[in-house]
Amino acid sequence: MNPAVAETAMQTDMVRAVDRDPGFGIYVHWPFCLSKCPYCDFNSHVRVDIDHGRWRRALLRELAHYAARAGRRRVTSIFFGGGTPSLMHPDTVAAVIDAVAAHFEIDPGIEITLEANPTSAEAERFAAFRAAGVNRASLGVQALDDAALKFLGRQHSVAEALAAVDLARRSFPRYSFDLMTSRPEQDVARLRGELERALAEGPEHISIYQLTIEPGTRFYTAWQRGERLTADDDTAAALYEETREILDRAGLPAYEVSNHARPGAECRHNLTYWRYGDYIGVGPGAHGRLTLDGAKTATRQHRAPEAWLSAVENAGHATQQDSPLSADERLTEMVMMGLRLHEGIARKAFRRELGAEPEALLDPDKLAALAEAGYLRIDETAIRTTPAGRLRLNALLGHLLG
Numbered sequence: 021m022n023p024a025v026a027e028t029a030m031q032t033d034m035v036r037a038v039d040r041d042p043g044f045g046i047y048v049h050w051p052f053c054l055s056k057c058p059y060c061d062f063n064s065h066v067r068v069d070i071d072h073g074r075w076r077r078a079l080l081r082e083l084a085h086y087a088a089r090a091g092r093r094r095v096t097s098i099f100f101g102g103g104t105p106s107l108m109h110p111d112t113v114a115a116v117i118d119a120v121a122a123h124f125e126i127d128p129g130i131e132i133t134l135e136a137n138p139t140s141a142e143a144e145r146f147a148a149f150r151a152a153g154v155n156r157a158s159l160g161v162q163a164l165d166d167a168a169l170k171f172l173g174r175q176h177s178v179a180e181a182l183a184a185v186d187l188a189r190r191s192f193p194r195y196s197f198d199l200m201t202s203r204p205e206q207d208v209a210r211l212r213g214e215l216e217r218a219l220a221e222g223p224e225h226i227s228i229y230q231l232t233i234e235p236g237t238r239f240y241t242a243w244q245r246g247e248r249l250t251a252d253d254d255t256a257a258a259l260y261e262e263t264r265e266i267l268d269r270a271g272l273p274a275y276e277v278s279n280h281a282r283p284g285a286e287c288r289h290n291l292t293y294w295r296y297g298d299y300i301g302v303g304p305g306a307h308g309r310l311t312l313d314g315a316k317t318a319t320r321q322h323r324a325p326e327a328w329l330s331a332v333e334n335a336g337h338a339t340q341q342d343s344p345l346s347a348d349e350r351l352t353e354m355v356m357m358g359l360r361l362h363e364g365i366a367r368k369a370f371r372r373e374l375g376a377e378p379e380a381l382l383d384p385d386k387l388a389a390l391a392e393a394g395y396l397r398i399d400e401t402a403i404r405t406t407p408a409g410r411l412r413l414n415a416l417l418g419h420l421l422g
Contacts, residue, residue, distance in 0.1 A: 042297025042369075043096035043127075045289045046120055048079060049303030050102040051325045054139060057173045058238035059200075059231060063305035063323050064103045076112040078332040080119050082302040082321070085337040087123035090300060090310055094125040097289035098132045100154075106136035110148035117153040131194075131288040133158055138176035141184035146191035157188040158227075158287075159197040164214045168203055172231075173238075185221050194285065196225035201259045202251040203231055208262050215266050224285035228263050229278050230256060260411060277360045277410050294361050296354045296373060304328040304338070315344040316373070347374060351381050352421055359413065364397070364404020378403050386420055 053064045098120055100113060117132060133156040134149055141159070149157075161181045163169050169177065176184070181197075188195040199218060201211060218226060231250050233243045243249050251259065264274055272280040276294060279287065292299055301308035301319060305328075308319040320341035322328040331338035345353070354373055358365035370378050378398075379387065387403070390396040395409035395416055409416050 042295035043292040044093045045097040045292040045299035046095055047299055047301045047306055048100050048116055049306040050105040050108050051304045052107055053104045055175060061234035061237050065325055072109045076115055078329050079116055079302060082332050082337045083119055086300045092124055094127050095120055096127045096130060099289040100134040102135055104137050104140060105134050106140040110152050113149055114152035131156055133289055138181045138184035141187050143187060146187055150191050155192060156194040157192045159184055159188055161197040162200045164217045198227045200229050200231050202256040204248050204250060206251055208258055211259050211262055219270050225281040227279050275362050294357045296357055316350050317344050356417055359405050364402040366402045
């Protein structure tokens with residue numbers, strides 16, 4: 021697709037987006053992995069023995085707790101994240117989906133995503149997940165270069181990754197896979213080669229994340245020793261721009277900073293987050309946002325798997341945070357999430373959530389300066405970042421919300 025055509029299509033889609041309901045999602049966290057990647061700061065843990073029946077009962081019990089609080093809403097998406105949810109028993113996935121259907125109304129177009137690693141992509145398991153109700157797979161490919169996969173601590177090869185993508189394509193109506201850029205050896209030429217190989221798979225959705233060094237990871241320890249583990253800032257910016265241009269031309273424009281999709285193939289669950297909709301989070305470390313009696317409430321579950329399990333069995337849930345958010349907190353979250361999107365934040369959404377226009381809530385001089393510098397677009401329907409603004413999003417947010 022010509023980039024100009026893609027931009028026009030996205031602009032049309034943004035106009036339609038101003039009236040969209042953000043949806044209501046259910047997030048289920050499975051905290052276990054076969055191994056811990058050196059860059060990963062997610063709530064993931066390696067365990068030899070897992071009592072799947074016990075975990076199934078606990079997930080269902082915590083889900084019931086939050087369903088009683090939320091009331092009978094219409095669910096537009098379910099997302100099994102982790103960790104490595106493809107290590108779950110398919111019976112557990114089926115039980116959770118059935119329980120959601122029992123507690124809530126189900127949207128006819130519900131999206132049900134399960135994250136999977138290529139090492140746990142088996143035909144029988146994928147068939148069982150599909151039979152359970154999963155209709156979208158998200159694969160953690162991360163790289164299409166064997167040396168890079170070894171550097172990232174991944175347990176699969178490129179051949180195994182491509183086999184898993186093929187299996188997902190044949191098993192589910194929709195699929196996506198992740199790639200990671202800004203690795204220390206990566207340049208624009210190598211990026212082009214990986215993206216060409218990825219696009220040859222005909223995906224509808226690709227997530228492209230920059231490698232970052234997070235505290236508490238093995239890479240962070242190595243970085244503190246002086247090891248070079250990421251591309252320099254100029255190279256990272258060039259890789260970001262090249263990614264956007266290549267995927268735009270291929271018909272997968274960036275609808276969010278790190279996510280590209282064919283029109284209509286965006287991840288509906290993640291759009292609920294970015295549009296600041298409500299969602300329930302169950303499982304160790306899961307977060308949620310629920311509007312209760314007119315107040316947006318933040319929930320967070322205990323992170324440690326064994327502590328979470330014990331708490332749910334004793335009390336029916338493992339909630340560590342359950343607190344209404346102030347107007348300033350809601351504004352900060354809404355801006356930080358919404359400006360990641362190409363469509364931006366609809367004025368209607370500001371009014372719905374905070375009862376005012378953005379100019380009444382954010383510094384009008386900062387808004388005007390960012391618009392004049394070419395980093396924001398502000399019109400009668402929305403406030404949104406430009407491509408230049410999304411390239412500098414962290415700095416832009418720090419300035420706007422500071």
